[in-house]
Amino acid sequence: MESINAKYVSQKISKTRWKPVSYSTLQQPDVFATGSWDNENNKISFWSIGNHGSSGMDDGFEGDPQLLCEHKHDGDVLDLQFLDQDRIVTASSTGAVTIFRHHQNSQTISVSKHWARAHRYPCDNAPCTGVVCSSPEIVTVGEDGRIIVFRADQEGVTRVIENADSSTIHAVTYLRTTEILTVNSIGQLKLWDFRQQSNSPSQILSLSGDRVPLHCVDRHPNQQHIVATGGQDGMLCVWDVRQGNTPFSLMEAHSAEMWEVHFHPTNPDHLFTCSEDGSLLHWEMSSHSDVPSFLQGGRNNSMMSRSAMAPAGGNQSLISAWLSGDSSKGRLETTHMLPSQTLSVNSLDVLGQCLVCGTDGEAIFVNRQTSQEFNATSNEPARHNKDILSENHVLVAEKDRGNVVCRQNRTSVEGGGSYIRCSMQM
């Protein structure tokens, strides 16, 4: 059973993130943070959905996000990450990087650290566009094309990679503990190895053809060489950073810019994307021999299979199936997670059974799978089209009257021998 709550919050939400939960306790996420943009006075806020009934949800009904506390934020919140249970790091349009501490007892927020003008041009501020952290290390990227490394416990900057990019770096993610991946506005993925002293990337990958700005990137939780990106054209690309410099598969996901892409952290068969076109898509990879196990058609699709806690090995085989041309057949299903179209969905985060997203319509949607009963053997016929993919055929998922349809597409061959090799072998 699924429940979706919409909460109108009188601010355009630019970023939203779940507070991390300890996996060992199997707790469901309870608190999330949001950042706003396009306001005269922007702010960051902490909300609770009262999963454990601990926050005194007398007024709201179950699942309705309740505001815990908020704090003003200078500039648009362009990125937001949890450093640990109590602290978040924000990237601001003023170029500043700030650590805020959430005091849970008093429900107040204080500024723990502030690096003003971390990203800048010689005579002006440059927005800090992305932040990623692995406590106590914080890495930020900005419009000035710099990559900066901080430590949460130190005042100054640990390392700066000047001129990392001549264009705007839009997003950053960790590939390994010492490697990061950035995406920029000329459609390139760049790998940076911090063990090296040089200020140049160890690898550059890009889509040949049009140089479409890439807005977001996320790495597969278990397979560190698999990375998904999304860009201005709404295409979802899945890359294998070990091989070649072209994406392994390309899917038309959205009709406008894709703002964020996330693998589910513990069940990476599930991928989520959100876009300027007002939709949030849930992509579900499934592999089956005879009976479709994850096949649940229609809009109210279950988000998670029972194998949410399945051993990583099981998941691994699926993704490998993506890439290695395994003979086992698989299907890709996509469903809309939001009940109807909204203004731009700027941000999403998924953890456990819960999904949260924020929109330009000044609304926060929280989607929870409350029931554990996901019928793994459901034979319910899918209500949208699916195609079993064969070798060398491109899988194109496109929006068709509100459903995502997977169909075959012709491979396009660009002149001069370089072509977009889009194949999804399953």
Added chain:
Amino acid sequence: MEEVDVEPAVTNIPAASDEKHLGFAWGPGDILVYETLYKASGAKGSGCSFIHEVRKDEDIYSPILRKLFNESHHIFVGLQTIREDLPSKNKKPQFVSISKNYRSVIRACMEELQQVAVSTKDSQMATQYGNQVSILLAIELIWNLCEVLFIDAAPAGSLLLHLLDWVRLHKADVDEKAREVLQSESPAEHHDYWDVLWLNLREFLLLEYASGLLLITSHTGSEEQQTGLALSGTSGPDAAFATLISERFLQDYCARGTFSDLDLIDNLGPAMLLSDRLTFLGKYREFHKLYGEKRFREAAKLLLSLMTAKIAPRSFWMTLLTDALPLLEQKEVIFSADQTYELMFCLEELTSSLNTTPGPDRPMQEEDIELTKVELLRLALARNLAMAIVKEGTVET
């Protein structure tokens, strides 16, 4: 271009000195104003270093109203994407639910504003919030009405139910105001006097409209029951309402010669007792039924009693007497002598009252018809009387 009805508001800029001119530039939601001294020629006066920003103090972007705007926009966008290929009767429940959605959003906003209005210490803000609440209340009221009349557009029976509900829901408001006005020393000068007069008139007009609808639309069995239910929900205004409906029915009968919606009247049940008019209607209908079943004696007796017991309104007597005509013209004597005397008495009563109000502007034709009718009746009554006397005087052998 519309004429501006009111004088534009004047805003003084206190910091600007009197002697200077003001230059300005439009902004996205405000005006930037600066002091200057415009001279046709020659050097300008020393410039002022201040720029004043002027904007409306009504902040329509308050956080609470923002939620209203955003949520209603979302509903609106969702409305646009309703599938075109569904037949309209399938869309109606969707539209009703969307309408209710809008209304609940308005109500939620109202409640929040009300809370803030009550809790704020700033009296100016409290007034402003109060105003916003009133506006939203009015909007929701009107929307509710439109939903009942146009969107939900129930068949007349249940429509009446909905309208009655609406009236009851918002009656409390009206009653309170009315009480306030009446209790004040000179009600006519109470500032809410005209409001109350309108509000009551509004309800009256609404009920008029509803009863008209009832007559116009066609009925099925279940609907009468609903209307019957509506009518049987007794309370003050409903009795008046019931009278209104019955008047309509009767007028309709006079005009058309038949009853529409016979089943409705037949199934009035205990609701008949609501008002005299309704009782008459029921009884009259009974008369027609008896007539239809050829139980002429009983029908005749009932008809007479309607007049003599003063159940029938005077205006309807002519019709009743006209209804008696066929009974008078039968070969068989139906009305007894006594009954005929009573009928004659009724006729005389009626004609005398009619004569006292001559209508110079009544068209000649109408008067002729009326006179002819009376003559016919007199003749029929006389003949019947003769026959009745003869019959009653005759000893059955």
